[in-house]
Amino acid sequence: MKDVDKKNEGEELGVMARRRFMNSAALAGLSIGAIACTDKAATGAAGPAASSAAVAHGGGGGAVHLKPGELDTYYGLWSGGHTGDMRVLGLPSGREITRIPCFVPDALVGWGITNESKKVMGTKADGSLKYTVADTHHTHASYKDGNYDGRYAWINDKINSRIARIRLDYFVCDKITELPNVQGFHGIFPDKADPVDPKINYTTRVFCGAEFSIPLPNTVGTEDGTKYHSLFTCVDAESMEVRWQVLIDGNCDLTATSYDGKLAATNQYNTEMGVHYEDMMSAERDACLFFNIARIEEAVKAGKFKTYGDSKVPVVDGTRESNKDAKTALTAYVSVPKNPHGVNASPDAKYFICAGKLSPTGTVIELAKVLEYFEGKLESPDKAIVAEVELGLGPLHTAFDGRGNAYTTLFLDSQVVKWNVEAAIKFHAGDKSAKYVVDRLDVQYQPGHLNASQSETRAADGKILAVGCKFSKDRFLPVGPLHPENEQLIDISGEKMVLLADHPVRGEPHDFIIFKRDLLKPKQVYALDDFPLAIKDPKETGVFRNGKKVTVKITSQAPAFSLREFKLKKGDEVTLILTNLDKIEDLTHGFAIPKYNVNFIVNPLETASVSFIADKPGVFWCYCTHFCHALHLEMRTRMIVEA
Numbered sequence: 001m002k003d004v005d006k007k008n009e010g011e012e013l014g015v016m017a018r019r020r021f022m023n024s025a026a027l028a029g030l031s032i033g034a035i036a037c038t039d040k041a042a043t044g045a046a047g048p049a050a051s052s053a054a055v056a057h058g059g060g061g062g063a064v065h066l067k068p069g070e071l072d073t074y075y076g077l078w079s080g081g082h083t084g085d086m087r088v089l090g091l092p093s094g095r096e097i098t099r100i101p102c103f104v105p106d107a108l109v110g111w112g113i114t115n116e117s118k119k120v121m122g123t124k125a126d127g128s129l130k131y132t133v134a135d136t137h138h139t140h141a142s143y144k145d146g147n148y149d150g151r152y153a154w155i156n157d158k159i160n161s162r163i164a165r166i167r168l169d170y171f172v173c174d175k176i177t178e179l180p181n182v183q184g185f186h187g188i189f190p191d192k193a194d195p196v197d198p199k200i201n202y203t204t205r206v207f208c209g210a211e212f213s214i215p216l217p218n219t220v221g222t223e224d225g226t227k228y229h230s231l232f233t234c235v236d237a238e239s240m241e242v243r244w245q246v247l248i249d250g251n252c253d254l255t256a257t258s259y260d261g262k263l264a265a266t267n268q269y270n271t272e273m274g275v276h277y278e279d280m281m282s283a284e285r286d287a288c289l290f291f292n293i294a295r296i297e298e299a300v301k302a303g304k305f306k307t308y309g310d311s312k313v314p315v316v317d318g319t320r321e322s323n324k325d326a327k328t329a330l331t332a333y334v335s336v337p338k339n340p341h342g343v344n345a346s347p348d349a350k351y352f353i354c355a356g357k358l359s360p361t362g363t364v365i366e367l368a369k370v371l372e373y374f375e376g377k378l379e380s381p382d383k384a385i386v387a388e389v390e391l392g393l394g395p396l397h398t399a400f401d402g403r404g405n406a407y408t409t410l411f412l413d414s415q416v417v418k419w420n421v422e423a424a425i426k427f428h429a430g431d432k433s434a435k436y437v438v439d440r441l442d443v444q445y446q447p448g449h450l451n452a453s454q455s456e457t458r459a460a461d462g463k464i465l466a467v468g469c470k471f472s473k474d475r476f477l478p479v480g481p482l483h484p485e486n487e488q489l490i491d492i493s494g495e496k497m498v499l500l501a502d503h504p505v506r507g508e509p510h511d512f513i514i515f516k517r518d519l520l521k522p523k524q525v526y527a528l529d530d531f532p533l534a535i536k537d538p539k540e541t542g543v544f545r546n547g548k549k550v551t552v553k554i555t556s557q558a559p560a561f562s563l564r565e566f567k568l569k570k571g572d573e574v575t576l577i578l579t580n581l582d583k584i585e586d587l588t589h590g591f592a593i594p595k596y597n598v599n600f601i602v603n604p605l606e607t608a609s610v611s612f613i614a615d616k617p618g619v620f621w622c623y624c625t626h627f628c629h630a631l632h633l634e635m636r637t638r639m640i641v642e643a
């Protein structure tokens with residue numbers, strides 16, 4: 001780690017002198033409680049006074065408290081965490097508007113109950129769901145011209161290494177792909193352009209980083225972790241098929257992409273390939289690993305790949321040993337300190353920033369120089385580092401305001417630090433008078449992810465910053481042993497950051513994006529033709545028998561189902577299809593079958609189906625579970641199963 005101690009003598013001497021490089025012993029010995037909230041050198045104010053000040057000077061997105069009936073300025077797409085879904089928030093209010101089920105069953109919409117959702121989620125041979133747990137961390141959306149285009153969002157499941165796509169016209173998950181050859185799929189980022197074809201100025205690929213290294217193929221275990229591998233994966237944004245993978249040294253964590261489509265990168269916190277934590281943090285520097293997308297795709301085209309196990313996915317070799325010649329290299333390992341967490345692309349398209357986590361530093365890597373390295377014009381990829389400056393303890397993630405400033409969470413300091421990137425570059429170049437730290441603000445407490453409005457686009461607007469604090473401690477009424485997390489909203493429209501609001505959230509969300517509401521044009525009524533099973537006329541409904549196989553076709557129109565009753569025989573293999581013929585937005589109906597574990601909804605002009613064995617004789621009142629009409633309670637039909 002070069003020059004860190006020397007730099008302590010420069011910027012913010014008094015503050016920095018008390019900060020020391022984290023070493024293994026210190027980290028291992030400290031609990032979260034003991035390291036919380038030390039060293040409050042902050043200049044930032046908090047509390048009610050700060051909040052009203054923000055509102056008075058215009059606030060980032062205006063006042064947090066919207067008047068009844070007022071709409072938010074921004075959408076926020078948040079990962080849900082263990083709930084395996086995507087949260088949709090309005091900002092600046094912080095109100096949660098909906099949740100989009102992806103990886104885990106959801107009782108409201110019948111996700112994991114209907115045949116259509118089970119097909120997306122994936123089933124075992126017996127028709128049951130392949131997985132019912134998930135851990136979503138990262139969510140990003142498709143781009144065009146450097147801004148979100150409102151087509152898709154993606155979200156990861158770290159537990160089972162799946163990526164889900166959400167259609168942003170209907171806010172539904174329509175595809176899930178399980179990545180081969182990897183475990184611990186964590187970081188995710190769509191590309192923003194094609195590396196070769198300038199006409200393709202929109203997302204066609206999604207890159208996925210795998211955090212855990214495993215034997216390849218992972219059929220015979222070995223305890224020797226040095227023989228394990230991790231891969232970087234490219235998924236086709238449209239088909240959701242895996243296009244290719246890159247075998248790498250070390251692991252992947254988060255992912256970033258350049259605006260020209262030429263580069264993607266992942267930060268690596270375990271270049272040691274350790275299998276125990278002390279081994280994972282033994283080296284002073286790890287890496288930010290860059291991928292030359294055009295060269296990788298040329299290598300795949302030229303057949304220079306392997307496959308592993310049952311997977312047919314082409315895997316190219318991105319290891320250090322095979323990529324020593326810069327002019328042909330597929331990858332470049334830029335050395336950064338120490339167990340870095342987070343790599344983020346600046347909205348001016350010039351830099352990737354890695355936060356040091358166990359080093360108090362942020363590393364600024366200039367993308368033009370990385371491209372120079374790949375052309376053989378730089379002797380080492382490390383020469384692409386244009387700044388490595390102290391920010392505070394436990395730097396994790398970085399957001400941007402579009403005015404040249406970066407905002408980095410400091411997990412151990414419980415702060416957000418605002419710093420100027422160009423000033424940091426000057427400071428790094430030797431101008432010790434360059435004051436790169438602009439402001440610090442205490443947050444409550446231990447912040448992980450943060451993001452600013454439009455931060456990861458060319459249209460970063462520097463209005464509001466949301467911070468996901470992993471611990472809320474004393475900020476909310478106690479609710480037993482587990483506290484909620486604290487999502488805080490900060491006004492970044494002025495020189496000083498101003499804390500605006502706290503929001504409790506059930507654990508444990510991670511990354512999120514915030515963008516202007518006019519980038520999305522959600523549709524509010526489906527088209528019948530969107531669904532192959534749609535029943536277009538109530539006259540087509542009834543019970544259709546083919547031996548034991550029975551199809552029940554029903555339509556709904558408030559306040560009635562088209563069939564007043566339907567008869568089955570015990571043992572029938574039933575598929576029940578329901579089309580909602582109501583055409584008005586929000587006129588959604590539900591369909592529950594008592595004792596058969598069935599409940600789902602159909603939105604206006606939507607069709608859904610369920611399959612089950614009619615194994616219990618009797619009368620079962622199928623009723624509408626979604627409030628629809630003054631006669632909602634009366635909206636029922638009888639399923640009569642004859643013994």
Ligand SMILES: [Cu+2]
Pocket residue numbers: 558559588589590624625626627628629632635
């Ligand atoms: Cu109803």
